[in-house]
Amino acid sequence: MTDSVVAASNPARGPSRVSSWSLLFNNRLAAIGLLLLGALVLVALLAPVLPLPDPNATALAQRLQPLLSEGQLLGTDELGRDILSRLIWGSRVSMTVGFAATLVAAAIGSAIGLLSGYAGGRMDNVMMRGIDMLMAFPYILLALAIVAALGPGLMNALYAIAVVNIPFFARNVRGVTLALSRAEFVDAARLSGKGHLSVLCTELLPNVLPVIVITMSTTAGWMILETAGLSFLGLGAQPPQADLGSMLGAGRAQLFTAPHVSVVPGVMIFLIVISLNVLGDGIRDILDPRLRSGALLRPGPRTAVHPDRTSPKNGNTDAVLNVEALETGFIRNGRYTAAVQEISLHLNPGECLGLIGESGSGKSVTALSIMGLVNSPPGLIRNGAIYLDGEDVLAMPEIRLISCRGSRVAYIFQDPLTTLHPMHPIGRQVEEAIAAHQRLDRQTLRKHSIMLLERVGIPDAGERAKHFPHQLSGGQRQRVGIAMALANDPDVIIADEPTTALDVTVQAQILDLLRDLQKERGMALLFITHDFGVVAEVCDRVAVMKDGVVVETGETQALLSNPQHNYTKRLIACVPEIGQGQDFLNRVSKLFRPEQSV
Amino acid sequence: MSAYVAKRLLSVIPVLFGLSIIVFLVMSMIPGDPATAILGAYATPENVERINRDLGLDKPLVQQYFIWIGNVLQGDFGRSFALNRPVLDEVTERFQATLILAGVSLVLCSVVGLVAGVISAVRQFGWADKVITFVVLAGISMPSFWLGLILILLFAVKWRLLPASGMYAIYGGGDFKDLLLHLVLPALTLAVVAAGVIARLTRAAMLEVLRQDFIRTARAKGLSERRVIYRHAFRAALVSVIPIIGIQAGFVLGGAVYIETVFQWPGIGAMLVNAISTRDILLVQGGVLVVAASYVLFNLAADLLQTMLDPRIGS
Numbered sequence A: 001m002t003d004s005v006v007a008a009s010n011p012a013r014g015p016s017r018v019s020s021w022s023l024l025f026n027n028r029l030a031a032i033g034l035l036l037l038g039a040l041v042l043v044a045l046l047a048p049v050l051p052l053p054d055p056n057a058t059a060l061a062q063r064l065q066p067l068l069s070e071g072q073l074l075g076t077d078e079l080g081r082d083i084l085s086r087l088i089w090g091s092r093v094s095m096t097v098g099f100a101a102t103l104v105a106a107a108i109g110s111a112i113g114l115l116s117g118y119a120g121g122r123m124d125n126v127m128m129r130g131i132d133m134l135m136a137f138p139y140i141l142l143a144l145a146i147v148a149a150l151g152p153g154l155m156n157a158l159y160a161i162a163v164v165n166i167p168f169f170a171r172n173v174r175g176v177t178l179a180l181s182r183a184e185f186v187d188a189a190r191l192s193g194k195g196h197l198s199v200l201c202t203e204l205l206p207n208v209l210p211v212i213v214i215t216m217s218t219t220a221g222w223m224i225l226e227t228a229g230l231s232f233l234g235l236g237a238q239p240p241q242a243d244l245g246s247m248l249g250a251g252r253a254q255l256f257t258a259p260h261v262s263v264v265p266g267v268m269i270f271l272i273v274i275s276l277n278v279l280g281d282g283i284r285d286i287l288d289p290r291l292r293s294g295a296l297l298r299p300g301p302r303t304a305v306h307p308d309r310t311s312p313k314n315g316n317t318d319a320v321l322n323v324e325a326l327e328t329g330f331i332r333n334g335r336y337t338a339a340v341q342e343i344s345l346h347l348n349p350g351e352c353l354g355l356i357g358e359s360g361s362g363k364s365v366t367a368l369s370i371m372g373l374v375n376s377p378p379g380l381i382r383n384g385a386i387y388l389d390g391e392d393v394l395a396m397p398e399i400r401l402i403s404c405r406g407s408r409v410a411y412i413f414q415d416p417l418t419t420l421h422p423m424h425p426i427g428r429q430v431e432e433a434i435a436a437h438q439r440l441d442r443q444t445l446r447k448h449s450i451m452l453l454e455r456v457g458i459p460d461a462g463e464r465a466k467h468f469p470h471q472l473s474g475g476q477r478q479r480v481g482i483a484m485a486l487a488n489d490p491d492v493i494i495a496d497e498p499t500t501a502l503d504v505t506v507q508a509q510i511l512d513l514l515r516d517l518q519k520e521r522g523m524a525l526l527f528i529t530h531d532f533g534v535v536a537e538v539c540d541r542v543a544v545m546k547d548g549v550v551v552e553t554g555e556t557q558a559l560l561s562n563p564q565h566n567y568t569k570r571l572i573a574c575v576p577e578i579g580q581g582q583d584f585l586n587r588v589s590k591l592f593r594p595e596q597s598v
Numbered sequence B: 001m002s003a004y005v006a007k008r009l010l011s012v013i014p015v016l017f018g019l020s021i022i023v024f025l026v027m028s029m030i031p032g033d034p035a036t037a038i039l040g041a042y043a044t045p046e047n048v049e050r051i052n053r054d055l056g057l058d059k060p061l062v063q064q065y066f067i068w069i070g071n072v073l074q075g076d077f078g079r080s081f082a083l084n085r086p087v088l089d090e091v092t093e094r095f096q097a098t099l100i101l102a103g104v105s106l107v108l109c110s111v112v113g114l115v116a117g118v119i120s121a122v123r124q125f126g127w128a129d130k131v132i133t134f135v136v137l138a139g140i141s142m143p144s145f146w147l148g149l150i151l152i153l154l155f156a157v158k159w160r161l162l163p164a165s166g167m168y169a170i171y172g173g174g175d176f177k178d179l180l181l182h183l184v185l186p187a188l189t190l191a192v193v194a195a196g197v198i199a200r201l202t203r204a205a206m207l208e209v210l211r212q213d214f215i216r217t218a219r220a221k222g223l224s225e226r227r228v229i230y231r232h233a234f235r236a237a238l239v240s241v242i243p244i245i246g247i248q249a250g251f252v253l254g255g256a257v258y259i260e261t262v263f264q265w266p267g268i269g270a271m272l273v274n275a276i277s278t279r280d281i282l283l284v285q286g287g288v289l290v291v292a293a294s295y296v297l298f299n300l301a302a303d304l305l306q307t308m309l310d311p312r313i314g315s
Helices: A003-009 A020-026 A028-046 A083-119 A121-135 A139-150 A154-180 A184-191 A196-232 A244-254 A260-287 A363-370 A398-404 A426-435 A442-455 A474-486 A504-521 A532-538 A556-561 A566-573 A582-591 B002-028 B034-039 B045-054 B061-073 B087-122 B127-141 B144-158 B176-210 B213-220 B225-263 B268-277 B281-309
Strands: A321-332 A335-347 A352-356 A379-388 A409-412 A492-496 A524-529 A541-546 A549-555
Touching (some): A028 A260, A083 A121, A083 A154, A083 A260, A139 A154, A139 A196, A139 B002, A139 B268, A196 A244, A244 A260, A244 B144, A260 B127, A260 B144, A335 A363, A335 A379, A335 A524, A335 A549, A352 A532, A363 A379, A363 A524, A409 B213, A442 A474, A504 A524, A524 A532, A541 A556, A541 A566, A549 A566, A566 A582, B002 B061, B087 B127, B087 B176, B087 B268, B127 B176, B144 B176, B144 B225, B213 B225, B225 B268, B268 B281
Parallel strands (some): A352 A524, A409 A492
Antiparallel strands (some): A321 A379, A541 A549
8 A cells, every 4th residue: 555554564675676587487377388389499490300201202002091100100191191290391381471470560560550650640540541441351351362362372371461460560559659759758869869760760669669579479379370271271382382271271181081180280280379379478468567467356245354363352332333453455466565554443323433644544445444345356354353233344244244235334435437337327326226225116216216316416316317427527426426325324334535536615515415414314424534624524533544554533623623643733734724825834844844754 | 429320330431442442452463464364374365355344454543443343332243254143143142151150150259258258257266267268268279170170070970960061951951940050060160269359358358347446336335246247347348348249250250261161151251262262353352342341330330339338438
């Protein structure tokens, strides 16, 4: 979470950069792919020096020998030629053509992409429309048309496949170049007097290289497959030259009598392509920073709870919600880092507790931990207990926890645009919240949801219920969020910065609404914010958080008039008052001098 | 939204126009004298001259294009020399068979791909995910024509369960059940690669969506995990997978070339391969144009479906 926490718990950790190669070898699958591909390439390269029979020597007396025959490990084909020898020579041809096509496509496609992205404007437009046209063809069909025009043959197949793959390179490279060519370092290079060509080659090319490598690694496999495909159809390699595809195609005639003649070359193609694909995936994972950060982990239905957590007794049996010594953290790259520690809070029935602190201080992690909503992985509740009416939430079975969400503890989140489902009408989202805990028929559900929407101040709620979130204003969206939280009359509402994403006048309206509702329904409210002004307005008590721990708690009035902790003092001082002007800055800046800090 | 749909519909016209230009240009790349290429080395001079005149080959390239496209728009794709019948008739007949095969394959790969992708994402790193990931990897790495041969060996030769070739049985076939039996192997083979690609992208889309804020909201409401996954996450992931399915239509239509050859399916792909080896250029031109145009329409359909599913598009 906060940098300071990470730094504090890992004081010895230096900036160690892992090289891409070692990452590749750590990825077991990619390493296997690399080794397999390396072996296949090596064998193909060594074909001239290996003790192999002539791949084109026919021996009709020896025709269609089965697998594992004496002297012919993989048997012979319809002309009595040794299949093993043909396989190795054939894979040499297939790989050469496939890799050559990859290089040609990469060179031409990247050049188009670089130029298009760098030039921008009309040139970019024209080039990209052309690329779009090429992509409007079904992949193989265009290659087929090109071969049809140029005539069958291995070189023509190579051209056709390269052309068909140019768009992938052009598009990917153009996207990155477009973003880069507006970067400051490119401007600087231009100002220093470098010509366009020099900027393209020395400034842009090195930076788009990862994209080119990624695209090569994902398309090389296809290109090998396509080469084999065209040869299989008799449009690639022409006899007596043979690649894997044409071997497979020729062997088809003996499919029923000697299946190995066509099956064996297919296995070879498969091995080459799968090793390329596995390696390509590995390369992509390493070069694509978004995938490397482990962003694509599926969060489970509840936050993981460590089995050996400390489980303190419920020290406050009157509270509707009592958090005891909670510690929640995150596991990244196998190491655990605490985000919040020793958090103890309680919430009495009907009371409003403010939880205040700067962004990154752990307020949200604390709030989300209560109902197990911290994404996990990577989240982990390491220690502590959370008592809801005396029952430990962390010990609840999953079904019971889910049944408590929304019915006993409900949430209101910060940004209502991202927290409402973008493709469901808002009325249905409220209905769904009710239906999760009450068995009602459709009509009653609809009536209830419209009543709730009206209660939170959405005008013309019956009609509005059919609208989607993007059709509402920010304030109205937040009202929908509040309506969903109220749907089952919960005992506790946790509002996680409910007004932060709204403008000031709407903030005030939403705060009024929350305060009214809290009084009207007697709910307890845990109100998370970074704004002391808001706290003073709505909260009975306050807890101040910094760097993952609660530094001070107390009655709002007492804490405001007599803050104990330095950090609290600074927070309070930062609430501006009308008419202070320069005084305000003088007063505040004193508090932030280094010698004054904690 | 209807303005958006209209705009999208209109955008098809320049694309089709562009396609026709590319097809025309590719075909005009044919080296040497096209008339000899069409008629072969033993053509009589009168025939060569007639062809040149018929095709307008004595005129400049731009003019040739407009003559050609004008004829195409009137349904005149020329005459196939090898088959001695109008290209349009042959292409229409063949295209029906391809549409049946490609359509069934597309449905198959979408269903299998989506289901596999969702399971894979929901059970991330579990055994189901590992099995699916491996099968998908194998599926997208094998030549489809090779897989077709193996399926023929197993299902038609060894176990004698399914027919190995053709669209209908030669004797006593011709009904719907017969067609379905003949469809199983080719449609399955054709679907494998596309299903793999869809499964991969569905998995990634689901994992992406499951981390979104609105999924947390759904959980906070107390919805069951099932409902969170299917009603909330899948609904959102589907929107980003649908264009991918549109693109797979291209792989299926193109892949039909191999599969129709392997299973002797009387479709346009097999026709193209034959036409290329007999240098029946007009037939190739017509066939490529029709398949490419149908791919554009598949993509259009995918886009419109996406617009229907995502209320945010076009508003």
